[in-house]
Amino acid sequence: MARRSDNVTKGIERAPGRSLFYAMGYTKEELERPLIGVVSAHSDIVPGHADLDKVTEAVKAGVRMAGGTPIMVPSIGVCDGIAMGHIGMKYSLPSRELIADSVETMANAHQFDGLVLVPNCDKIVPGMLMGALRLDIPTVVCSGGPMMAGLVNGEETSLSKMFEAVGARKAGLIDDAGLLEFEQNVCPGCGSCSGMYTANSMNCLCEAIGIALPGNGTIPAVTGRRMMLAKHAGMAVMEMVEKNITARQIVNERSIRNALTCDMALGCSTNTVLHLLAIAHEAGVELDLKMFNEVSEKTPNLCHLAPAGPTHMNDLDQAGGIPAVMAELAKGGLLDTAVMTVNGKTLGENIEGKKIRNDAIRTLDHPFMEAGGLAVLWGNIAQEGCVVKQSAVAPEMLQHTGPARVYDGEEEAIADIYAGKINPGDVVVIRYEGPKGGPGMREMLNPTSALAGMNLDKSVALITDGRFSGASRGASIGHACPEAAMGGNIGLVEEGDIIEIDIPNKSVNAKVSEEEFQDRRAKFVPHEPKIRHGWLYRYSKMVAPANQGAVMLED
Incomplete structure (x- = not known):
């Protein structure tokens, strides 16, 4: 059977290319085997990536054991925690597109027969997978694993x-x-930060989709089991190459719906909405915000990991991990167990006999919430939707009415929060932080955490056209769409307007008449982008709205 790599290794015409392989020490025998790209995000700036050199070597060992030739290529990765609260955060979500482009570039330029993706944190996981889905070649995701709790x-x-x-x-x-x-004690070592934040959410959802092996989401970074998983990932991609099982055969409408269901059961980060929309886009699957609510209404929330509760990823792993969660969901007929996964088994085969081992996972008849962890709200300041992690909202804040405190950017808001100028009952509105207006759709972890740390999370709500870290909790409503920079009504809200939030009924509205909004619109002049040079400026011109996953528009 012909391979993609034949285009760089076979025939008289490819002799110059082979000479370059030989210059790197590859042997003739290695060039006769499938060439497997191992895309590694290893760096010295991200705790979740600091140990990926070891994970990468374990993946390469697995590829060799199964008869392939592993070839490591690098990926960038932003540490959201270090980038938080300054201009660096503007680069975080857009970096997802650079990563997808680079995976596509390296794999097509060098004609790899398959890929093992070795990410760990936030945007790197979906970015790598998006690139692989464009290529539609055999692919396995193998993350670096979560950090232990501090x-x-x-x-x-x-x-x-x-x-x-x-x-x-x-x-x-x-x-x-x-x-x-x-x-000095919250982050004890390498790995993706130990709550159900965005990185761990996406690593768990890759497992739920079936593009990663069982254990990918929860096996701690510091264990021998993580190295074993990496070796098995290398072996698995070789079997996929042999059987010509490609990424889009695994990531399809049925498996994405399974991921949505697990998302709701786990209480994942609101960022998963952006990333699942983007992954579906690259897989050619139709997905919209209404489906999130449709799945949420049918799926009980079974986990309350940090920031929603006191448990962490190591607790979830000890409870049986994602297989135990999925086995419980399958009991209620909530999953399609016939979908194929990267180890050659169906989802049903992977979860057969798996049981919940501790109370980090609840049962269907005793959930934390009858509905899922996320909810999409609509209203006159979010006509195209906004997102909240309802599982991390205090019960008394599920319905809230209060005056708007309006800020045209995170810095203004955090200054007033730190100065004690926000009062119980207020609704903090932060705008011009969307994909275009930011540009880059910054996370608002500093404001939400400041409110929580000041014991205001049970009396103050926050709504933004930006987004939130998976570590945010409270009545934090993000992705308000259309964003202010695109003329959305969130840009027309004025100081003191009364905002009504009703999460159970999926609504968020300003008590402002349509006529008043029209009057304000007649005088409205959107702000210019805050950055007008470099690739972020280009990004602001080409990015789709948040309700479309903030992907780059091709036309």
Whole structure:
């Protein structure tokens, strides 16, 4: 059977290319085997990526054991925690597109027969998968695994508590010594930060889709099991190459719906909405925001990991991981168990006999919530939708009415929050932070964590056309669409307007008449993009709205 790599290794005409392989020390025997790209996000700037050199070597060992030739190529990756709260965060979501483009570029330019993707954090996971779906070649995702939970004052903790500790320090609830205690203990080592934040959400959902092996989402980074998983990922891609099983055969309408169901059961990050929309786009699958609510209404929320609750990824792993969650969902007929996965087995075969082993996972008859972890809201300040992690909202904030406190950017808002100028009952509105207006759709973890740290998360709501970290909790409503920079009504809200939020009934509205909005629109002049040079400016011109996954428009 002809291989893609024949285009670079076979025939008289390819002798110059072979000479370049030989210059790197590849042997004739290696060039006669399938060439497998191992895309590694290893770097010295992201805790989740610091150990990916070891994971990458384990993947390469698995490829060799199964008769292939592994070839490592690099990927960039932004650490959202380090980039948070300054211009760096503008690059985080857009970097997803660069990563997808680079995977497409390297795999097509060098004609790899298959790919093993070795990401771990936030935008890197969906970015790599998006690139692989464009190529539609045999692909396995193998993440680096989650960080262990930290320990502060005898309690398990994680990065979300670190950001909240800043708010507590600003409010005088802890002192400098207390802040330092958090700094030095919340993140004990390598791995993706230990709550159900965006990185772990996407690694779990890759497992639910079937494009990653069982255990991908929850096996801790520091364990031998993670290295074993990586070797098996290398072996698995070789079997896919042999059987010509490609990425789009795994990632399809049925498996994406399974991922949506697991998303709701797990209580994943709101960023999964953006990423699943983008992944579906690259897979040629129709997906819209209405389907998120449709699935959420049928799917109980079975997990309350940080920031929604006190458990962490190591607890979920010990409870049986994603296979145990899916086995429980399957009992209620909520999953399509006939879909194929990258280990050659169906989903049903992978979860057969899996059981819940501790209370980090609840059963269908005793869920945390009858509905799923995420909800999409609509209203006159989000006519095309907005998203909230309802599983992380205090019960008293599921319905809230209060005056708007309006800010044209995160910096203005955080300054007032830190200065104690936000009052119980307020609704903080942060705009011009969308994909175009930011540009780059920054995460708002600093404002949400400051409110939580100041004990305002049960009395103050926040709505933005930007987005939130998976570590955010409270009545934090993001992705308001259309965004202010595109003329959305969120840009017309004025200080003191009364905002009504009703999460159970999926609505968010300003008590402003349509006639008043029309009057305001007649005088409205959208702000110019905050960055007018470099690739972020190009991104602002080409990016689709949040309700389409903030993908790059091709036309």
